[in-house]
Amino acid sequence: MLSDWLPFLIYGLFALAIPASMIYFSFALATRPRRRTRARVIPFESGVSQGQMRPQRFTVSFYLTAMLFIVFDIEIVFLYPLAVQLHALGWFGFVEFAFFVLILVVAYVYIWRKGALNW
Amino acid sequence: MSTTLRHVGRTRRWPVVGDAIYDGSRIPARVPTVLDVPPHLRDTDDVLTVNFGPNHPSTHGVLRLIVDLDGEEVVGLSAVVGYLHTGFEKNMEQKTWWKAITYPERIDYVGYQNNELVFVLAIEKLLDIEVPEKATWTRMLLCELNRIHSHLVFLGTSALELGAISMFWYCFRERENILDLFELVAGQRMHTRYFQAGGLAEDIPIGFFPEARKFVENMPSSLDDYLTLLDRNKIWLERTQGVGLLSSDDAIALGQTGPVLRASGVDWDLRRDQPYLAYEQVDFRVPVYTGGDVYDRYRVRMDEMAESVKIARQCVDRLERMEGEPWIADDRKVVLPPREELHTSMESLIHHFKIVTEGYRVPAGEVYVAIESPRGESGCYVVSDGGPRPWRVHFRAPSFAALQATATCSQNTLIADLIAIVGSLDAVMGDTDR
Amino acid sequence: MSDPTRLRDYGLQSERLLWPTKGPSRFEEELGVEELEQALGITTLEKAVRWAQTKSMWPDTFGLACCAIEMMSIVGSRYDLARFGMEAFRSSPRQADLLIVSGRVAHKMAAPLRQIYDQMLEPKWVIAMGACASSGGMFNNYAILQGVDRIVPVDIYIPFCPPRPEALMEGIIRLHEAHLAGIPPAYERKQVAT
Amino acid sequence: MSDFSKMPGYVSTKEEHGEATVVVDRAHVRDACAYARDELGFNVLMDVVATDYLGWAGKGVSGYIGTASGRDLNAPMTQGLQALPDVKPARFSVSYHLLALRQGAPRLRLQTWLEDGDPVDSVVPVWPAADWFEREQFDLMGIRFHGHPNLARLLMDDDWEGHPLRKDYPIGGEPVRFSPAE
Numbered sequence: 001m002l003s004d005w006l007p008f009l010i011y012g013l014f015a016l017a018i019p020a021s022m023i024y025f026s027f028a029l030a031t032r033p034r035r036r037t038r039a040r041v042i043p044f045e046s047g048v049s050q051g052q053m054r055p056q057r058f059t060v061s062f063y064l065t066a067m068l069f070i071v072f073d074i075e076i077v078f079l080y081p082l083a084v085q086l087h088a089l090g091w092f093g094f095v096e097f098a099f100f101v102l103i104l105v106v107a108y109v110y111i112w113r114k115g116a117l118n119w
Numbered sequence: 120m121s122t123t124l125r126h127v128g129r130t131r132r133w134p135v136v137g138d139a140i141y142d143g144s145r146i147p148a149r150v151p152t153v154l155d156v157p158p159h160l161r162d163t164d165d166v167l168t169v170n171f172g173p174n175h176p177s178t179h180g181v182l183r184l185i186v187d188l189d190g191e192e193v194v195g196l197s198a199v200v201g202y203l204h205t206g207f208e209k210n211m212e213q214k215t216w217w218k219a220i221t222y223p224e225r226i227d228y229v230g231y232q233n234n235e236l237v238f239v240l241a242i243e244k245l246l247d248i249e250v251p252e253k254a255t256w257t258r259m260l261l262c263e264l265n266r267i268h269s270h271l272v273f274l275g276t277s278a279l280e281l282g283a284i285s286m287f288w289y290c291f292r293e294r295e296n297i298l299d300l301f302e303l304v305a306g307q308r309m310h311t312r313y314f315q316a317g318g319l320a321e322d323i324p325i326g327f328f329p330e331a332r333k334f335v336e337n338m339p340s341s342l343d344d345y346l347t348l349l350d351r352n353k354i355w356l357e358r359t360q361g362v363g364l365l366s367s368d369d370a371i372a373l374g375q376t377g378p379v380l381r382a383s384g385v386d387w388d389l390r391r392d393q394p395y396l397a398y399e400q401v402d403f404r405v406p407v408y409t410g411g412d413v414y415d416r417y418r419v420r421m422d423e424m425a426e427s428v429k430i431a432r433q434c435v436d437r438l439e440r441m442e443g444e445p446w447i448a449d450d451r452k453v454v455l456p457p458r459e460e461l462h463t464s465m466e467s468l469i470h471h472f473k474i475v476t477e478g479y480r481v482p483a484g485e486v487y488v489a490i491e492s493p494r495g496e497s498g499c500y501v502v503s504d505g506g507p508r509p510w511r512v513h514f515r516a517p518s519f520a521a522l523q524a525t526a527t528c529s530q531n532t533l534i535a536d537l538i539a540i541v542g543s544l545d546a547v548m549g550d551t552d553r
Numbered sequence: 554m555s556d557p558t559r560l561r562d563y564g565l566q567s568e569r570l571l572w573p574t575k576g577p578s579r580f581e582e583e584l585g586v587e588e589l590e591q592a593l594g595i596t597t598l599e600k601a602v603r604w605a606q607t608k609s610m611w612p613d614t615f616g617l618a619c620c621a622i623e624m625m626s627i628v629g630s631r632y633d634l635a636r637f638g639m640e641a642f643r644s645s646p647r648q649a650d651l652l653i654v655s656g657r658v659a660h661k662m663a664a665p666l667r668q669i670y671d672q673m674l675e676p677k678w679v680i681a682m683g684a685c686a687s688s689g690g691m692f693n694n695y696a697i698l699q700g701v702d703r704i705v706p707v708d709i710y711i712p713f714c715p716p717r718p719e720a721l722m723e724g725i726i727r728l729h730e731a732h733l734a735g736i737p738p739a740y741e742r743k744q745v746a747t
Numbered sequence: 748m749s750d751f752s753k754m755p756g757y758v759s760t761k762e763e764h765g766e767a768t769v770v771v772d773r774a775h776v777r778d779a780c781a782y783a784r785d786e787l788g789f790n791v792l793m794d795v796v797a798t799d800y801l802g803w804a805g806k807g808v809s810g811y812i813g814t815a816s817g818r819d820l821n822a823p824m825t826q827g828l829q830a831l832p833d834v835k836p837a838r839f840s841v842s843y844h845l846l847a848l849r850q851g852a853p854r855l856r857l858q859t860w861l862e863d864g865d866p867v868d869s870v871v872p873v874w875p876a877a878d879w880f881e882r883e884q885f886d887l888m889g890i891r892f893h894g895h896p897n898l899a900r901l902l903m904d905d906d907w908e909g910h911p912l913r914k915d916y917p918i919g920g921e922p923v924r925f926s927p928a929e
Contacts, residue, residue, distance in 0.1 A: 153897065506806065
């Protein structure tokens with residue numbers, strides 16, 4: 001049992017070790033500033049930033065675009081299992097998935113006609 | 120040469136500022152260079168004020184734009200300049216004419232030969248000195264090479280900002296060839312200080328013409344490469360066409376000159392309409408486009424590069440036939456006598472001493488000379504009191520006028536287009552802030 | 554060691570350390586090659602960190618005037634700063650290690666320059682590129698700051714107006730050598746509040 | 748050289764080095780510019796320049812050997828002028844360089860003379876291009892332009908005192924030290 005999971009464990013170990021070492025070394029070897037200057041705290045605004053930017057309201061179109069992106073991006077995640085098993089599923093898988101994509105195309109045409117895509 | 124001016128001559132009767140400058144003008148009414156936030160947005164919280172500040176990768180130097188954004192759309196803009204104000208004019212008043220020639224190159228540090236030329240032409244106009252043929256043609260050749268150099272820097276950096284990163288490396292490859300020519304003829308890549316009042320500082324070295332011919336032969340093929348790279352690139356066309364519109368009347372009212380004016384449909388080029396140096400003996404075409412957007416300014420500069428290569432070729436042909444001719448006037452009051460003459464003639468020694476210690480004297484008077492620099496009409500207003508030092512020098516900077524059009528061009532555009540607009544106006548901050 | 558403010562106090566004669574076949578520099582002859590590391594008291598890890606820092610020192614796009622055009626051409630294909638791993642010109646000071654002040658600094662630009670320097674993270678270096686940044690150059694007047702070292706501690710001064718790309722590269726190589734030899738950045742040597 | 752005498756506030760004309768200069772009275776600058784633009788067709792304002800003539804020809808005419816008060820050898824350029832230039836009517840001159848975008852590229856310089864502190868009418872309503880030119884001359888030379896929509900410092904810092912390009916403003920900078928001993 002363990003043997004067929006061993007490669008996965010080694011791979012997981014590496015996947016864990018590399019970011020952990022990066023995080024550790026970036027703290028261990030970093031050279032600390034002697035004193036926290038005010039400039040370090042305020043945001044970088046091409047050299048002329050007065051102070052902390054007051055919380056600003058963003059228009060809703062940013063949020064809308066983000067949501068649309070998520071909807072159509074997650075669609076690709078569903079493609080992976082299909083791609084792996086495409087040969088095994090054969091025509092059934094293909095038709096099944098064509099229907100799934102069709103639904104999303106309907107959604108795409110809807111938001112396109114509603115004008116949510118142009119800014 | 121076409122002398123009828125198609126789009127020009129329509130002088131409109133312009134009402135007083137307050138209501139729109141004239142019907143159809145897109146210049147902001149209250150202050151021509153500041154785009155005000157529309158009243159319905161003015162004191163709501165939707166407007167986000169952003170500093171397109173002095174240290175920004177896409178502002179080509181230390182220009183600062185205070186941009187009011189409604190989401191991604193630019194609703195307010197005001198430019199703040201002066202972050203590179205160097206006090207050229209004050210310094211030039213303290214130097215003799217001879218030393219002051221070094222300063223203008225640093226004003227517009229991308230089109231530096233043209234700047235030096237405009238000051239030297241102003242001195243020569245006051246002095247009324249006769250410049251030999253070879254010097255005039257060499258100046259024309261170097262200024263045309265500098266125009267290509269300047270447009271290459273424009274193309275490289277503005278394409279880089281719009282994502283065509285490889286254009287930067289192509290343009291700077293050609294630019295290095297031009298800088299080799301400058302180094303060959305004047306000893307230094309930039310700020311060559313090669314023009315004197317009366318001609319050139321030195322004769323042209325022997326190996327210059329084969330190199331210049333080699334550059335002039337294979338430059339057109341590089342220009343075609345750029346066109347194939349960019350002209351049918353959908354992203355480039357999408358980002359530049361229809362962006363930053365400037366009508367011909369707005370361009371004239373805002374004092375635009377050069378490629379920005381020619382891209383707005385006004386057929387005006389000082390090299391053809393007010394020839395200086397020897398431009399009337401050279402055959403070239405002036406590209407004019409009527410779109411008035413970022414794409415047409417880019418097309419004007421691309422065609423101008425091709426025309427400049429043609430002019431450079433004609434200059435090299437002509438200069439090769441002028442092998443032994445004098446390259447500087449021989450008016451001893453202004454021009455240093457040759458070294459070997461100092462050992463023999465007493466007058467040369469005295470002239471040499473007077474010029475070197477006190478500087479030559481330019482007769483009293485005021486003069487305004489204008490030439491076609493890569494960015495537009497670069498003028499130089501010189502007042503002399505007859506002494507060895509200029510009394511007042513003022514440079515008319517094309518970039519200074521170009522930046523006044525940012526408010527007009529950036530109406531109802533997105534912030535991403537602002538980068539394309541500032542890039543297309545091709546303003547050099549040293550030129551703007553003097 | 555006396556107040557370590559000048560390079561000479563560290564005995565660095567700016568011999569080339571990157572040039573393997575050059576043989577020991579006078580600095581190493583004085584101390585003898587074997588006990589070089591004990592004498593300077595640096596551990597191999599420290600040396601490895603220094604080596605890593607010199608190999609990817611990202612400059613900040615701080616182009617002011619004519620030197621900026623020459624700084625741009627050093628990224629071009631002929632001089633190619635990518636050989637030193639420095640072709641990524643970062644536009645925000647948070648990600649930049651090296652501030653190349655290329656051009657004349659007007660008084661109006663002095664405050665943003667200082668703010669950007671403060672916002673850079675340690676270890677950070679400053680190269681004053683060109684005569685105008687190093688000493689105000691030919692603009693000895695009311696508008697220009699007479700030398701950037703009035704507001705930021707400078708590591709390397711590069712003469713010429715504008716410096717050729719080779720001159721800028723020479724400055725960068727010297728900076729790498731100084732860092733490899735263990736010389737702390739300017740703000741530590743000159744005890745300047747970062 | 749076409750006749751400019753019908754220009755409002757016309758004072759005098761000068762033709763030198765092939766350039767026409769029309770001196771206009773300070774109070775009629777805007778009408779003169781509107782006239783130049785509408786009637787004479789100068790539709791582009793190229794440049795607005797202010798010049799400070801404080802101490803003009805102050806050095807006097809130098810004799811063959813040094814000036815009347817002797818020659819200051821360690822400041823070589825103190826020798827006087829060979830000929831006294833013409834006397835200027837007032838301290839400041841503001842010149843408007845105009846261009847007509849038509850065949851032959853006719854150019855004109857409209858010049859007004861004023862003392863320190865005298866206001867001049869702004870020509871922004873005539874040419875919008877004048878906005879920054881006038882702000883720069885106000886910033887560097889201290890010329891007040893009445894009716895300018897946004898007259899503030901352009902090139903210098905907002906809290907800068909004095910107008911740097913005036914002749915009585917010191918050049919600033921530092922005395923150059925040639926040896927560390929000084």
